[in-house]
Amino acid sequence: MTIRPRRSVLYMPGSNVRALEKARTIPADVLILDLEDAVAPDAKDLARSQVCAAVASKAYGRREMLIRVNGLGSTWFAEDLKAAVAARPDGIVLPKASRAADIAEVRAALSAAGASSNLAVWAMIETPRGVLNAAEIAAAGPACLVVGLNDLFKETRAEPDTHRTAAQSWISHIVTVARAYGLDVLDSAYNNFRDAEGFRRECQQGRLFGFDGKTLIHPDQVAIANEVFAPPASEIEWARKIIAAFALPENKGKGVINLEGRMVELLHADMAHHTVAIAEAIAARG
Secondary structure, three states, X not given: OXXXXXXXXXXXXXXXXXXXXXXXHOOOOEEEEEOOOOOOHHHHHXXXXXXXXXXXXXXOOOOEEEEEOOOOOOOOHHHHHHHHHHHOOOEEEEOOOOOHHHHHHHHHHHHHOOOOOOOEEEEEEOOHHHHHOHHHHHHOOOOEXXXXXXXXXXXXXXXXXXXXXXXXXXXXXXXXXXXXXXXXXXEOOOXXXXXXXXXXXXXXXXXXXXXXXXXXXXXXXXXXXXXXXOOOHHHHHXXXXXXXXXXXXXXXXXXXXXXXXXXXXXXXXXXXXXXXXXXXXXXXXX
16 A cells, blocks of 8 residues: 555635636645635536546645545536546545445446546545444445535534644544555645644644645645654654664564664564555655
């Protein structure tokens, strides 16, 4: 499996052609060109045309390029999907995934439109039903789960605070589900893009929860997300030591070893390989 950094995942409004052009120079790991929430109903057709032209241009370097389509059952879903397939992005982001059948329906529509089997589907978990059905959604084979707290707060009537107290059970559940099925998982967007301190605090909290990265709504958030969700140099150095230690002939076949006075197990070696792979992928981006 190819490991790709997804520290910073930036939504760009599909109706804003200047934003789409600017996105070529923004050092986000992933760009999600948005046809859904960021686009007014009367601008949907224009946004679809601009987004698909942008993706088809292949002018965005090594970063992953995804298109967030309008939801299943919406007026625009079928045309969004058809146009997106023709543009050949790295993936499709499905908003408000609520059940496994939603993933199956999208995959069937993609197949009918002639999409490559390699085209990824990312599922947004942003409804109460989506949280309850997160495991069956993950089992249906999306490549990544994306937490969307704005809709969850609205639908549950919970009150957001600086610690995301009401959301912590949802977050932990979704992260656990993602890991159980071997999926990447991304934290929700932070709405006050002028509050750099609050944003950094929430990124740090997200890393503690186990997220791979964070979805973003403004380019100014990219640098902080890239910093917080990258493994620090000390962690990379320790990971390399673990890998090297288990590779020694005298440690072959061992499940546990002593490394610099610390007990290290094979599970730590697995974690170390992932840490080094992410660090190398980040370094390769330049």
